[in-house]
Amino acid sequence: MNNTACRILLVEDELQMRRFLRTALTARTFEVTDATTLREARLYATAHPPEMILLDLGMPDGDGIDFTRELRGWSQMPIIVISARGKEDDKVAALDAGADDYLTKPFGINELMARIRVALRHASLRQNGPILETMLEVGPLRLDPVRREVLLSGRPVTMTPIEFRLLLFLARNAGRVLTHRHILKEVWGPNDTHQTHTLRVFMAQLRRKLEPDPAHPQLLMTEMGVGYRMRDSWE
Amino acid sequence: MNLKKFDIVPSPWRGYVASLLSVAITTALILWGRHLLTQPDLVMLYLLPIMLVSFLYGPAPSLLAAALSVIAYNFFFIHPYFILALSDPRSSLTVAILFIVGIVINTLLTHIRRQKQEAWERERQTNALHQLGREVMTTLDEKEVSHIITQQAAHLFGGEAAICQEQDDGQWSRVAATPELFSLADSEWVLLHWSSAHRQIAGRGSGQLSDSAFTALPLFTSRTLGVLLLRVLDRTFLDASHAHFMEAFARQASLAIDRAKLAEEARTAAVRANEEALRGTLLSMVSHDLRTPLATIIGSGTTMKEDAGSLNPLQRQVLLESICTEAERMERLITNLLDMVRLESGGCRLRPEWVPFEEMAGSALVRLEKRCQERRVNVQVDENVSLLYVDPIFFEQVLVNLLDNAIKYTPVGTTITWQLKSLGDRVLITIEDQGEGIPADSIERIFEKFVRGEGTAIPGSGLGLAICRGVVRAHGGTIVAANKPSGGAEFRIELPHPPLPPDIYQHERVNQATEEELLS
Numbered sequence: 001m002n003n004t005a006c007r008i009l010l011v012e013d014e015l016q017m018r019r020f021l022r023t024a025l026t027a028r029t030f031e032v033t034d035a036t037t038l039r040e041a042r043l044y045a046t047a048h049p050p051e052m053i054l055l056d057l058g059m060p061d062g063d064g065i066d067f068t069r070e071l072r073g074w075s076q077m078p079i080i081v082i083s084a085r086g087k088e089d090d091k092v093a094a095l096d097a098g099a100d101d102y103l104t105k106p107f108g109i110n111e112l113m114a115r116i117r118v119a120l121r122h123a124s125l126r127q128n129g130p131i132l133e134t135m136l137e138v139g140p141l142r143l144d145p146v147r148r149e150v151l152l153s154g155r156p157v158t159m160t161p162i163e164f165r166l167l168l169f170l171a172r173n174a175g176r177v178l179t180h181r182h183i184l185k186e187v188w189g190p191n192d193t194h195q196t197h198t199l200r201v202f203m204a205q206l207r208r209k210l211e212p213d214p215a216h217p218q219l220l221m222t223e224m225g226v227g228y229r230m231r232d233s234w235e
Numbered sequence: 236m237n238l239k240k241f242d243i244v245p246s247p248w249r250g251y252v253a254s255l256l257s258v259a260i261t262t263a264l265i266l267w268g269r270h271l272l273t274q275p276d277l278v279m280l281y282l283l284p285i286m287l288v289s290f291l292y293g294p295a296p297s298l299l300a301a302a303l304s305v306i307a308y309n310f311f312f313i314h315p316y317f318i319l320a321l322s323d324p325r326s327s328l329t330v331a332i333l334f335i336v337g338i339v340i341n342t343l344l345t346h347i348r349r350q351k352q353e354a355w356e357r358e359r360q361t362n363a364l365h366q367l368g369r370e371v372m373t374t375l376d377e378k379e380v381s382h383i384i385t386q387q388a389a390h391l392f393g394g395e396a397a398i399c400q401e402q403d404d405g406q407w408s409r410v411a412a413t414p415e416l417f418s419l420a421d422s423e424w425v426l427l428h429w430s431s432a433h434r435q436i437a438g439r440g441s442g443q444l445s446d447s448a449f450t451a452l453p454l455f456t457s458r459t460l461g462v463l464l465l466r467v468l469d470r471t472f473l474d475a476s477h478a479h480f481m482e483a484f485a486r487q488a489s490l491a492i493d494r495a496k497l498a499e500e501a502r503t504a505a506v507r508a509n510e511e512a513l514r515g516t517l518l519s520m521v522s523h524d525l526r527t528p529l530a531t532i533i534g535s536g537t538t539m540k541e542d543a544g545s546l547n548p549l550q551r552q553v554l555l556e557s558i559c560t561e562a563e564r565m566e567r568l569i570t571n572l573l574d575m576v577r578l579e580s581g582g583c584r585l586r587p588e589w590v591p592f593e594e595m596a597g598s599a600l601v602r603l604e605k606r607c608q609e610r611r612v613n614v615q616v617d618e619n620v621s622l623l624y625v626d627p628i629f630f631e632q633v634l635v636n637l638l639d640n641a642i643k644y645t646p647v648g649t650t651i652t653w654q655l656k657s658l659g660d661r662v663l664i665t666i667e668d669q670g671e672g673i674p675a676d677s678i679e680r681i682f683e684k685f686v687r688g689e690g691t692a693i694p695g696s697g698l699g700l701a702i703c704r705g706v707v708r709a710h711g712g713t714i715v716a717a718n719k720p721s722g723g724a725e726f727r728i729e730l731p732h733p734p735l736p737p738d739i740y741q742h743e744r745v746n747q748a749t750e751e752e753l754l755s
Contacts, residue, residue: 088628106562106566108559196588197588197589197590197622197736200588200589200590200591200594200622201589201591201622203591203594204591204593204594204621207593207594207597213614214593214597215593215596215597215600215612215614215616215653216597216600216601216612216614217597217601221598221601222594222595222597222598222601224595224598224627224628224631225627225628
């Protein structure tokens with residue numbers, strides 16, 4: 001990842017928040033452009049398309065969710081939305097409208113950097129087109145999409161077809177949050193009418209197979225009220 | 236009923252008949268034994284019926300008895316016989332003396348009788364007031380006191396009684412009545428109003444508005460307390476002579492009501508004082524628990540900002556750490572405050588879904604991972620009830636708050652155990668720790684807002700457990716706290732457990748089938 005050229009459009013109306021993000025990101029060699037309104041953001045995004053957008057959902061002059069949808073009409077640039085706790089519905093709506101990830105205020109700089117890294121990585125994967133996957137590796141997990149094999153710390157784990165599809169989708173998007181609806185659509189198909197609880201039951205089964213302590217997950221993380229995320233940072 | 240008790244003076248015609256009879260019988264007896272008696276004996280004997288009638292029937296019949304005696308004596312025993320005529324001056328004197336002596340006896344006896352009756356009446360009234368006083372002392376509830384008063388009044392005055400009070404809107408309402416169905420015409424409010432406003436007896440038997448069927452006794456002490464309304468059936472009480480007794484009764488009743496009111500006011504004041512204390516706690520909590528972290532943040536921040544190079548890197552690191560820790564603490568506090576407000580304003584609607592307990596427990600554990608440190612959290616799930624029908628976001632917060640609570644009050648290195656069990660149509664979640672347990676005196680109150688462990692130096696808002704109770708109740712469940720016999724605290728949550736939707740069963744079956752296929 002070449003940070004020197006990475007330009008981020010920061011859409012945030014609060015001065016102190018802008019100051020903090022600008023300082024923190026500039027120090028990590030990002031180039032930051034501020035927008036204090038959605039109108040400004042629209043202008044900058046079209047005139048000088050950035051590498052990614054950090055978008056506060058609570059802007060004074062419009063709805064960040066609509067803005068996300070509008071942007072997705074012509075661009076695949078990563079969008080990370082920032083929103084307050086208790087606004088889980090807004091996060092889900094923004095993610096379903098095409099945002100890549102979200103951050104809940106207040107957040108630490110490590111959390112922000114992790115999200116940015118993941119979003120940029122997935123964006124570059126998207127840009128370079130689908131590469132032939134031979135093997136996926138996330139932490140102790142190894143997936144072979146062709147032979148449909150799962151290895152956990154070197155030991156094979158048996159999976160049902162649906163469990164495998166679910167796990168593969170999560171692994172391909174490791175680090176990203178995936179909404180319930182997104183996962184259901186992708187794994188069970190767009191015409192399926194299954195409900196969130198079906199997904200929850202399957203996730204519970206995956207955890208029992210893959211987590212040493214299913215009640216204290218290290219790999220298959222729950223984003224309560226939003227969806228799931230496969231952890232991709234393993235120190 | 237008790238009407239007879241007061242019937243000392245029977246209807247007068249019986250007295251007159253008795254006078255007639257007694258004089259007739261005396262005359263007959265004297266006629267029969269005449270040869271044994273001298274003239275003065277005769278006169279003396281005639282005094283007997285006069286005394287008897289006066290004693291038993293009062294002054295008027297006894298006067299008749301005196302007159303009849305004189306006539307009978309004159310007629311039968313004074314020459315010329317069988318004629319009402321006095322020829323002999325001596326005989327005239329005898330007749331006159333007989334008559335005068337009869338009247339004197341009558342007057343004396345009447346006086347004694349009246350005194351006796353008055354004493355009896357006084358004693359009875361004193362007893363009645365005493366009894367009222369005794370009865371109303373048994374309670375401090377104003378409504379009950381009012382009820383006792385109307386019962387006593389109805390009993391004593393032989394009729395019906397009610398206590399009416401003027402409401403803030405000027406309408407009169409019945410506080411208590413005996414019998415319960417005491418009916419009161421709307422027009423009587425004038426009576427009530429007059430009596431209350433002038434603090435005087437009004438209505439029947441009084442000098443004011445006496446055409447009413449009711450008698451109104453004002454109830455007041457230093458303040459107006461209402462009106463005791465009577466429908467008196469015992470006419471004797473309508474005499475002016477009983478007005479003072481009615482007043483005494485009303486006074487006694489007023490004191491009793493006032494006493495109950497004062498007690499009630501004391502209770503309300505105590506409740507208000509409690510609320511004030513609570514509000515005070517909130518204020519002190521906001522000022523203390525929000526300001527303490529802010530003080531650290533501002534202090535550390537300015538120290539670093541104004542630093543001219545005297546801080547070494549380690550010191551800077553310490554200051555930065557405390558800024559972050561305190562800011563996180565503030566965030567937890569604000570989160571709790573907001574949750575509480577959302578729960579209390581009723582603005583949030585629960586959106587229950589079928590969620591695996593493990594998923595919520597896991598999410599809660601991840602959120603508190605850093606704070607758990609060396610404490611082990613052991614989650615045991617009954618396979619039959621892995622799914623709960625709850626609002627995942629709110630319920631996860633319950634688990635977070637309970638875990639946070641357990642972390643705060645247990646030493647590092649201990650184990651916290653979460654257990655999910657089926658109870659048929661309910662599920663039981665227990666959260667046990669190995670800490671010191673909950674102080675016995677606050678175990679009932681820990682779910683109340685702003686109640687903190689006594690004398691604890693551990694920071695917290697006293698909101699966490701209140702939120703737990705709010706959320707659990709909103710789910711139709713209960714949460715209780717207890718100390719385990721083996722030591723440590725235990726929280727028990729019981730939730731309703733509706734039947735699983737069919738598609739979950741289906742999926743589990745299909746899934747198992749495929750799994751078996753794969754394994755074979």
